[in-house]
Amino acid sequence: QKEVEQDPGPLSVPEGAIVSLNCTYSNSAFQYFMWYRQYSRKGPELLMYTYSSGNKEDGRFTAQVDKSSKYISLFIRDSQPSDSATYLCAMSEGSGGSNYKLTFGKGTLLTVNP
Amino acid sequence: DAGITQSPRHKVTETGTPVTLRCHQTENHRYMYWYRQDPGHGLRLIHYSYGVKDTDKGEVSDGYSVSRSKTEDFLLTLESATSSQTSVYFCAANRDSGQPQHFGDGTRLSIL
Numbered sequence: 001q002k003e004v005e006q007d008p009g010p011l012s013v014p015e016g017a018i019v020s021l022n023c024t025y026s027n028s029a030f031q032y033f034m035w036y037r038q039y040s041r042k043g044p045e046l047l048m049y050t051y052s053s054g055n056k057e058d059g060r061f062t063a064q065v066d067k068s069s070k071y072i073s074l075f076i077r078d079s080q081p082s083d084s085a086t087y088l089c090a091m092s093e094g095s096g097g098s099n100y101k102l103t104f105g106k107g108t109l110l111t112v113n114p
Numbered sequence: 115d116a117g118i119t120q121s122p123r124h125k126v127t128e129t130g131t132p133v134t135l136r137c138h139q140t141e142n143h144r145y146m147y148w149y150r151q152d153p154g155h156g157l158r159l160i161h162y163s164y165g166v167k168d169t170d171k172g173e174v175s176d177g178y179s180v181s182r183s184k185t186e187d188f189l190l191t192l193e194s195a196t197s198s199q200t201s202v203y204f205c206a207a208n209r210d211s212g213q214p215q216h217f218g219d220g221t222r223l224s225i226l
Contacts, residue, residue, distance in 0.1 A: 036217075
């Protein structure tokens with residue numbers, strides 16, 4: 001079993017839809033969870049950053065972490081064509097020592113159709 | 115803007131030649147990283163640095179070396195490039211461990 005699993009999609013939705021993106025993981029030591037957005041031929045751009053379990057909201061984006069289920073989600077409300085990108089989940093065990101290394105999912109390709 | 119610049123942005127070279135990629139950051143980040151991104155594999159860590167002259171290997175370090183003589187610059191060298199090293203290379207940096215990493219826009223490297 002890979003450390004981080006992410007459905008690669010592709011996922012295609014109409015404009016205005018609610019999008020749900022998910023990752024599961026196996027390492028119970030992960031404490032920091034991130035979502036990155038990557039446009040074609042660009043570097044990953046940080047969208048959301050959360051520590052431990054719970055929800056975090058930023059505009060149209062909500063990140064959820066359920067450590068008991070080893071499951072994280074990113075919700076996009078009122079999706080726009082400009083949200084079309086690949087979304088990467090990433091996580092790390094924490095700060096200090098060698099625990100800052102990130103483990104990435106392989107990314108989900110999202111297309112929002114006008 | 116994460117203040118991370120990679121150069122060159124594109125490079126085509128031949129098998130067996132040495133190649134050096136440069137990452138420059140302006141935010142005084144302590145930690146810097148080199149990743150490669152390939153279809154079906156996602157982002158994989160090659161090498162990382164936790165300070166000037168302090169570097170260590172990632173999960174796919176064979177065939178690569180790095181150097182960091184100044185806080186702002188992190189160099190990735192392919193001593194003798196092979197076709198399997200054709201990839202998109204990303205540099206990332208963060209100020210402290212536990213903080214999110216910020217990425218440059220990548221170098222697209224083709225080895226013929």
